[in-house]
Amino acid sequence: MKDVVFGIDFGTTNSLAAVTVGGRALTLVDQVTLRPHPSVIWYRGGDIVVGREARQNMDLTEAGAPPGFVRSPKMSLRRDGPIFVDGRLIEPTDAVAEVLKHLKNDAAGARGSASGKNLTRAVFTIPVDFGGPERRALRQAARKAGIGVVQFVHEPVAALYAYLRLRPDLGRELARLEGRSVLVFDWGGGTLDLTLCRIQGGAIMQLANLGDNEVGGDRFDERLRNHLRSKHATAHGIEDITALEQPGMAAKLLHQCEILKIQLSNPKTDSEEVIVRNYLKMDGPSKNLLQSISRDELDSLSSSIVAKGLARIDEILGQAHLTYQDIELCLATGGMVNMPAIRNGLTERFIGRVPKLDNGDRIIAEGAAWIANDGLRLTLSKPIEILVADTSGRGTYHSLVDAGWTLPLENETQNVANTRLFCIDPREGKAVVEVAKPAKLGKVLPSDPRRTLCIAKVEVDANAQPLLERIECHLQIDHDYIARVTLRSTGRGASTCEEFHDLEFGLSLAGVAPPGVSTDEGKAGSLRGPAGEARALANSNLLQRTNVARYDERNSSDGEAWRYVPGDLVAKWRSGYFDTRNGAASGRQLEERNFYVPCARCKRKTDKSRGACHWLQRRVWCPDLPRQPIGARC
Numbered sequence: 347m348k349d350v351v352f353g354i355d356f357g358t359t360n361s362l363a364a365v366t367v368g369g370r371a372l373t374l375v376d377q378v379t380l381r382p383h384p385s386v387i388w389y390r391g392g393d394i395v396v397g398r399e400a401r402q403n404m405d406l407t408e409a410g411a412p413p414g415f416v417r418s419p420k421m422s423l424r425r426d427g428p429i430f431v432d433g434r435l436i437e438p439t440d441a442v443a444e445v446l447k448h449l450k451n452d453a454a455g456a457r458g459s460a461s462g463k464n465l466t467r468a469v470f471t472i473p474v475d476f477g478g479p480e481r482r483a484l485r486q487a488a489r490k491a492g493i494g495v496v497q498f499v500h501e502p503v504a505a506l507y508a509y510l511r512l513r514p515d516l517g518r519e520l521a522r523l524e525g526r527s528v529l530v531f532d533w534g535g536g537t538l539d540l541t542l543c544r545i546q547g548g549a550i551m552q553l554a555n556l557g558d559n560e561v562g563g564d565r566f567d568e569r570l571r572n573h574l575r576s577k578h579a580t581a582h583g584i585e586d587i588t589a590l591e592q593p594g595m596a597a598k599l600l601h602q603c604e605i606l607k608i609q610l611s612n613p614k615t616d617s618e619e620v621i622v623r624n625y626l627k628m629d630g631p632s633k634n635l636l637q638s639i640s641r642d643e644l645d646s647l648s649s650s651i652v653a654k655g656l657a658r659i660d661e662i663l664g665q666a667h668l669t670y671q672d673i674e675l676c677l678a679t680g681g682m683v684n685m686p687a688i689r690n691g692l693t694e695r696f697i698g699r700v701p702k703l704d705n706g707d708r709i710i711a712e713g714a715a716w717i718a719n720d721g722l723r724l725t726l727s728k729p730i731e732i733l734v735a736d737t738s739g740r741g742t743y744h745s746l747v748d749a750g751w752t753l754p755l756e757n758e759t760q761n762v763a764n765t766r767l768f769c770i771d772p773r774e775g776k777a778v779v780e781v782a783k784p785a786k787l788g789k790v791l792p793s794d795p796r797r798t799l800c801i802a803k804v805e806v807d808a809n810a811q812p813l814l815e816r817i818e819c820h821l822q823i824d825h826d827y828i829a830r831v832t833l834r835s836t837g838r839g840a841s842t843c844e845e846f847h848d849l850e851f852g853l854s855l856a857g858v859a860p861p862g863v864s865t866d867e868g869k870a871g872s873l874r875g876p877a878g879e880a881r882a883l884a885n886s887n888l889l890q891r892t893n894v895a896r897y898d899e900r901n902s903s904d905g906e907a908w909r910y911v912p913g914d915l916v917a918k919w920r921s922g923y924f925d926t927r928n929g930a931a932s933g934r935q936l937e938e939r940n941f942y943v944p945c946a947r948c949k950r951k952t953d954k955s956r957g958a959c960h961w962l963q964r965r966v967w968c969p970d971l972p973r974q975p976i977g978a979r980c
Contacts, residue, residue, distance in 0.1 A: 353714025358536020446491035475557025478847030502530030502541035504713030913938030
């Protein structure tokens, strides 16, 4: 039977696969709990247990949870090196692969309508702060599990698409939200992800992303565990309670705190009891932990974490220069948004615009499944530009690839742009190319700031005449959305390569291209002109001067290209360039020539405050020589 493309939400705390069947999204939850599969692995000797059974064994044994547990393997993809499990080293991608194998096996035995559909390819959702290295590692882990990653989609975008897809009339909803801003607030067990989106031309365009892995639901569990430890220690006069914990009891208590947090998130629950038998290595009443926790206690313990997470809303809105009133819809997803303190904080900010979701713990996987079913593709929401020289000396930005470029799918690498550049100032022995993107979405004004993606430098001949050394600039994007810019100097023969992955994406809905973007998918825009005549850097008075210029038919002639070369360097190589009858020199070049080239006789440089001389200036007095008018020379 033909394989279909699934959607997979691989989460820090729980993971879930989904597939579309008969016009609806089917989530392949655990058949016993009817909830997503816990992302827990138990290395039990030579066996590997994953999911619900592994989670349950953290609580079953009175002697404490057995060793060999990995509670959140997703977090291991964020750091280098192996993880240590019961005295052995486990590669993070191997641990993640075990969770994905569990999802794959569960899908193979799914209920009737989904049976026979092999989970061999999937659209994977990722946090907004999952960079290129993490995406590569997740693809490698999926490959080890026998699953191909068709494409990656940010979790908030998948959630928003699932919400829109379930509206009675998708077209009407898109028309209502056209040009409006939407905030997707996804607070899960491991991370808090915020994404500002704009529905534009039938596409979901990402305005800004903000991720925080320091305020995930696990932090609440840890704080609650420490509070229970303190209460138990105070009740029994214990100074160092952690030293007396039975092996594995720390993990067991942490899991109990996660359950306690979920129970206290129910508005009908005011307090809950926690019982952990044989908690301490001692006899008497203190051996067993028995404590009661109220919702007020939980709110007090977690208030600073909640405040920090909600403050991220102000941060991302500030980046986009928006207010609460500019947000048409706040889509709150993830298990943590069920906490009354968090939901109340959202509703206070966005009154009447925070819908209650019945599928909040499944909406991300469902969105990925719908994206796979509808064959939607990710596009760049902002162009990729390079800084090149202009006659002002400040530089201007030109597009290497335009917004709307369709990103590659599995096993694809796209050659996005091949561009030739001049080196206008080789004196430092390096040609410098800055790659950047606009700070804002949509039409870019000349004064709008850019954000640097990478700085690439390639060796050139420092003694070469300006414009002789040419630089070949190649840009590629692979299926992990990692862009690679390669520079090669044709004279020196040197080459260099830099990678960057801080790109922002859009999701094209039903093949509708965003306004102003060609419907010719996959074709990069040519270097059609400046994205801005001046470069604006936030909170800085410094400007980085580029020493490369574009090579095309318009500036390949000698006279036109030399207008980009610094004036003092032109004076060295072209003695007649500044002849007043010529008129070739720009105002910037005259300033540079006058400032840097010393007087032929007194060796002084121009000092405007003293009226110092310059041998190329006319009718200026030399202060260090007998008073006489200056002609061709002092």
